[in-house]
Amino acid sequence: MLLSPNLLAEGQSRYISDNVFLYILNGPGTEFRILGSIEAGQPVTFLNETQGDYSKVIDHKGREGWVQTNLISSTQSFREQVPALTNELAKAKAELAEVLNSTDNHAGEVVELKAKLSELENTLSQTVKERDKLKVAVDRSAQDERFELWRQGGLIAGAGLIAGMILVYIPRPQRRNKKRWM
Numbered sequence: 001m002l003l004s005p006n007l008l009a010e011g012q013s014r015y016i017s018d019n020v021f022l023y024i025l026n027g028p029g030t031e032f033r034i035l036g037s038i039e040a041g042q043p044v045t046f047l048n049e050t051q052g053d054y055s056k057v058i059d060h061k062g063r064e065g066w067v068q069t070n071l072i073s074s075t076q077s078f079r080e081q082v083p084a085l086t087n088e089l090a091k092a093k094a095e096l097a098e099v100l101n102s103t104d105n106h107a108g109e110v111v112e113l114k115a116k117l118s119e120l121e122n123t124l125s126q127t128v129k130e131r132d133k134l135k136v137a138v139d140r141s142a143q144d145e146r147f148e149l150w151r152q153g154g155l156i157a158g159a160g161l162i163a164g165m166i167l168v169y170i171p172r173p174q175r176r177n178k179k180r181w182m
Contacts, residue, residue: 014046014057014072024065028054035065041079046072 021040026032028051038044042060044067049056054066 041077
């Protein structure tokens with residue numbers, strides 16, 4: 001008896017279905033006096049007492065009475081859900097606007113960064129061309145230096161050859177005979 005679902009549900013908030021307008025009665029049936037009316041979507045407190053098709057509730061005005069059980073819902077009514085959903089929608093719209101604004105800012109940054117990247121790529125290609133030209137000039141300079149060394153070596157060898165030939169044909173002083181008296 002303690003684990004009965006009806007006992008566990010006592011005192012829990014319930015709601016009148018959104019699509020009805022019903023009367024709260026003095027007892028569990030249509031033959032009892034009408035205490036008042038409850039609009040669709042109004043919260044009620046279920047008192048965990050049922051007889052036939054009727055359940056005992058306390059309405060939003062504090063009146064205790066009976067309503068048809070099939071018109072009570074455990075989910076929140078649209079009347080209760082709409083303000084919360086409206087607030088959530090407003091928050092979502094604000095977040096969306098912020099994200100779109102942020103996206104626009106990021107799009108501008110992307111365009112700016114692409115322009116800088118293009119500029120840096122142009123600078124890099126010019127620098128690479130200059131480096132290649134300087135490399136060719138250094139290689140040519142090294143070749144010219146080697147050629148100059150070869151040329152100088154050739155000139156020195158040629159001068160040595162000519163000097164050697166001239167020295168061969170220059171008359172040599174005659175040696176004095178050692179046997180001879182001076």
